[in-house]
Amino acid sequence: MNRFEYRKLKNTLASGLALACVILALIPLVYILAGVVMKGAPALSWEFLTSRTAGTGEPGEGIGNAIVGTLLLVFYASMIGLPVGILTGVYVSEYGNNKFGTTVRFFNDVLANFPSIVVGLLAYALVVAYLNVGFSLIAGSFALAIIMIPIVANTTEEALRMVPNSLREGALALGVPRWRTVLKVMLVNGRAGIVTGALLGVARIAGETAPLLLTSFYSSYWSFSPAEPIASLPLTIFRNYNSPSEVLLQQAWGAALVLIVIVLALNISVRLLMRKNKRRPKAVKNRWMTRLPLKG
Amino acid sequence: MDDKIATKGLNAYFGDVHAVKGIEIHIPKNAITAVIGPSGCGKSTLIRCMNRMHEVVRGARVTGEVLLDGHNIYGSQVDPVQVRAKVGMVFQKPNPFPTMSIYDNVVAGLRLNGEKDWKKLDSAVQRSLKLAALWDEVKNQLDASGVSISGGQQQRLCIARALAVEPEALLLDEPCSALDPIATAKIEDLLFDLKQRYTIVIVTHNMQQAARIADFTAFMYMGELVEFGVTKKIFENPDKELTEKYITGRFG
Numbered sequence: 393m394n395r396f397e398y399r400k401l402k403n404t405l406a407s408g409l410a411l412a413c414v415i416l417a418l419i420p421l422v423y424i425l426a427g428v429v430m431k432g433a434p435a436l437s438w439e440f441l442t443s444r445t446a447g448t449g450e451p452g453e454g455i456g457n458a459i460v461g462t463l464l465l466v467f468y469a470s471m472i473g474l475p476v477g478i479l480t481g482v483y484v485s486e487y488g489n490n491k492f493g494t495t496v497r498f499f500n501d502v503l504a505n506f507p508s509i510v511v512g513l514l515a516y517a518l519v520v521a522y523l524n525v526g527f528s529l530i531a532g533s534f535a536l537a538i539i540m541i542p543i544v545a546n547t548t549e550e551a552l553r554m555v556p557n558s559l560r561e562g563a564l565a566l567g568v569p570r571w572r573t574v575l576k577v578m579l580v581n582g583r584a585g586i587v588t589g590a591l592l593g594v595a596r597i598a599g600e601t602a603p604l605l606l607t608s609f610y611s612s613y614w615s616f617s618p619a620e621p622i623a624s625l626p627l628t629i630f631r632n633y634n635s636p637s638e639v640l641l642q643q644a645w646g647a648a649l650v651l652i653v654i655v656l657a658l659n660i661s662v663r664l665l666m667r668k669n670k671r672r673p674k675a676v677k678n679r680w681m682t683r684l685p686l687k688g
Numbered sequence: 689m690d691d692k693i694a695t696k697g698l699n700a701y702f703g704d705v706h707a708v709k710g711i712e713i714h715i716p717k718n719a720i721t722a723v724i725g726p727s728g729c730g731k732s733t734l735i736r737c738m739n740r741m742h743e744v745v746r747g748a749r750v751t752g753e754v755l756l757d758g759h760n761i762y763g764s765q766v767d768p769v770q771v772r773a774k775v776g777m778v779f780q781k782p783n784p785f786p787t788m789s790i791y792d793n794v795v796a797g798l799r800l801n802g803e804k805d806w807k808k809l810d811s812a813v814q815r816s817l818k819l820a821a822l823w824d825e826v827k828n829q830l831d832a833s834g835v836s837i838s839g840g841q842q843q844r845l846c847i848a849r850a851l852a853v854e855p856e857a858l859l860l861d862e863p864c865s866a867l868d869p870i871a872t873a874k875i876e877d878l879l880f881d882l883k884q885r886y887t888i889v890i891v892t893h894n895m896q897q898a899a900r901i902a903d904f905t906a907f908m909y910m911g912e913l914v915e916f917g918v919t920k921k922i923f924e925n926p927d928k929e930l931t932e933k934y935i936t937g938r939f940g
Contacts, residue, residue, distance in 0.1 A: 489746045558783035562846070564744055566797030566853055567773025576800050580787050 428648050435646025445623055446640065447612035455647045457614045458623040461529070462654070464616065465608060465624055466598050468533035473540030473597075474590055480541065481548025481589075486574050497549075504542035511538050512603030520607060527621040532608025536597040543593040551585025552578050584666055591662050595655045601626035625651040691755070692717040692857055692887035693738055693775075698752035700733050700742055707733040709911040710752070715857075715904075720879060720888045722902035722919065724895060726934070730911040731891040732780075735859045738889065739775035740768040756857075773797070776850035780862040782842035784834030784849070790826050793834040793845055797853035812852045820848035821878045840871025844878065857887040865893060876901050895935060899923050907931045 393401075443454030480500070484493050515535035519525050555578055563573040579586065609621040610631065625647050632644035693715040700708035708730045715721050715738075723731045736742040737750055740761060753760045761771045784793045792799065794816050795809045803809060813830070817823040822844040826837065834845060843863055850858060860879075864872040872894075879888055879901055892898050898905050898919065905922040907915045907930075915922060915931045926932045933939055 556783070558779060558781055559785060561741065561744065561779065562783040562785070562849075563796070563800065565739065565741055565772055565777035565779075566800070566849065567769050567771075568797060568800040569769050572800050577785060581785070 425652075428645060428652060431642070431645035432647075432649030435642045436649070440643070440646055441650070444614055445612045445628055455623075455625065455628055455643060455650065457611065458625045458628040458647060459650060459654075461608070461611070461615070461622040462598060462625040462651070464529055464622065465532050465536060465604070466594055468529065468618070469536035469540055469597055470590075470594060472533065473537035473593060474544060476537070477541040477544025477593065478548050478586060478590070480545035481550075481552065481586075482574060482579070484545065485549040485552040486570075486578065500542045500545050503538070504546060506539075507602075508535075508539055508600055509602040509606075511535050512606040514538070515603060516606040525619060527607065527609035528617075528619045529608055529615070529622045530618040532604050532622065532624070533618075535603035535607045536600060539600060539603065540593040540597050543596055544589050547589025547592060548582075548586050551582035551589060554585060555581045587662055587666055591659060594658060598655050598658075599626055599651060601630055605630075625654075690717040691715060692757065693889070694755045694758075695734075695737070696753040696755065698734070698737060698750070698754060700730070700737050700750050701748065702733075702745065703747040707911055708737065711913045713906060713913055713916055715887060715889055717887050718883055718885070719903040720883050720890060720901050721904040721906065722898035723889065723891045723906045723908060724893075724898050724934075725908035725914075726939070727893070729908045731908050732861050734908065735777075735861060735889050735891055738857075738859055739777055740771045741777060743768070773801075773853050774855055775857045775859060776853065776855035778843070778846050778850055778858065778860045778863050781866055782839055782846050784842050784845050786833065786835045788834050789831045790834055790837070790845060791830040794848050794852050796849055801853075816848040816852040819851050819878075819882065820844045821874060821881075822848055838871070840867045840874060843867060843871070843875060847875070847878065851882075851886075855886070857889070858882065860888065860890040862891050862893060864897065872897070895923075907934060909934070 440454040441459065442456045444457040445455055446453060480496065484497050484500070487493065488496060512535050515531050515538065519531040519534050520527060525531055559577055559581055560573060563577045564570070568577075604624055604627050608624060608627075610627050611621045611623045613623075615622045629644045629647045629651070632640040632647070635641070691714040695711050695713050698708060698711045699706065711734060713734075723734060725731050733742060738754055738756075738761075742748050742750055750762060753762060755761070756771070756774065760766070761768075761775075784790075785796060788796060791813055794813045795803070798809060798812060814823065817826065822841060825841060826832075826845075829836075835842065837845065843866075847858075847860075847863075864875055867875070876897065879890065882888060883903075890898075890902065902919045904917065905919040906913060907922060907926075907928075909930060915926055915928050917927075922931060923935055926935065
């Protein structure tokens with residue numbers, strides 16, 4: 393074997409190994425997806441999607457209230473978590489070149505890796521017990537928001553750091569105040585990354601189970617009140633999977649499928665929205681063409 | 689001749705690095721002043737001190753004074769935002785805002801500062817693009833993205849953008865280093881016209897460029913101002929040996 397052949401062999405081995413690892417990593421993903429679709433799809437029906445979950449001892453009917461519950465939880469959590477997270481990211485990236493900024497960044501990283509059950513405990517202690525709200529939608533949303541904040545803050549910071557410094561300086565050099573530069577130049581140019589971060593945060597909290605156990609608890613009824621316990625897809629899966637009933641077990645798989653579809657749909661819709669926004673505005677041209685004579 | 693910009697004992701630092709060392713320079717009004725010197729000698733830092741852009745870099749600080757029409761722009765009552773509106777800046781790499789159209793790029797400084805009157809904006813676009821000798825090339829594609837035009841056009845767009853906020857002086861940091869000779873010649877012609885209205889300071893690595901367009905030339909080395917004077921004198925009969933060595937290409 394000459395050196396060229398030897399080098400080719402090494403190349404083949406290395407790329408083969410990399411490919412093998414990719415396949416290895418994909419197997420569980422495909423296995424889970426296929427399993428959820430195969431076991432969950434038979435459970436799906438209009439009634440399943442629109443009826444409420446079974447109470448203790450009742451025959452199962454559906455997961456309608458759990459779907460609504462999860463959407464409400466995610467919505468309220470996003471209302472708290474997205475603004476706080478994005479503004480934290482903006483602060484750390486644009487104004488955080490000091491000790492305080494470094495501290496915030498550190499605690500953000502700590503919080504991002506916090507066990508979610510501990511966040512649930514905190515929300516329980518603060519909202520459920522101390523503020524005496526009881527198990528409720530708002531307590532669950534509070535816990536989910538806390539999980540969401542560091543994820544959104546970190547990705548926002550990262551997105552803003554990816555915006556070329558020349559754009560920041562270009563705006564500042566025009567005599568544009570710092571805050572307007574951030575708002576109109578940095579956030580606009582970093583929006584793809586920020587939206588991705590927001591999406592990651594939403595996807596993450598949509599599937600959270602542990603913090604909900606101690607906060608939003610569970611309900612087998614339709615509920616929309618922020619102060620009442622509310623059903624959620626992850627907890628429905630958790631409850632049904634532990635029940636002896638075959639029907640309920642089947643429903644757990646169905647709920648898992650619905651949860652995956654919701655997260656996926658969120659993902660795709662936001663991505664489509666972003667692509668639409670990329671097209672440049674037409675308004676400028678029209679206004680210009682109609683208003684100004686184009687004399688040289 | 690009047691000084692537009694003058695520095696008094698100006699020192700600039702990046703953390704512990706002393707980039708500009710005790711510079712005293714007088715930039716004459718309505719003339720082009722070139723700043724030359726080898727890489728890392730503090731040319732860019734010097735002009736960035738003249739519109740308070742130096743301090744936006746992390747760990748950067750300035751001591752001493754920079755007088756704009758006799759007023760210290762580092763005074764405690766002075767708003768750096770106001771200074772930057774008066775003293776515009778064009779950077780080495782063309783940096784039009786990619787999310788904005790050509791039109792919006794030109795009036796970015798006005799719109800981001802709250803100007804909403806379309807008549808004013810329209811006339812600012814036309815006036816600035818004409819001043820920047822770009823109007824004829826882009827007048828039919830004002831809605832195109834600011835980054836869809838060529839590099840030379842982008843740089844002139846950045847000049848138009850800087851002129852739209854009606855500054856009194858214009859600082860250019862190696863504006864032609866990323867451009868081809870034709871685009872460079874266009875920008876040089878443009879600067880030559882602009883000096884009737886504006887005070888221009890240009891940092892350049894290209895000594896022919898300095899010789900061609902500058903009325904005055906400053907030579908910097910290792911953060912210090914070695915020599916400053918009329919361009920012809922600096923290039924033909926410099927006082928300092930170091931200047932002559934650099935001009936004749938024996939170092940740097």
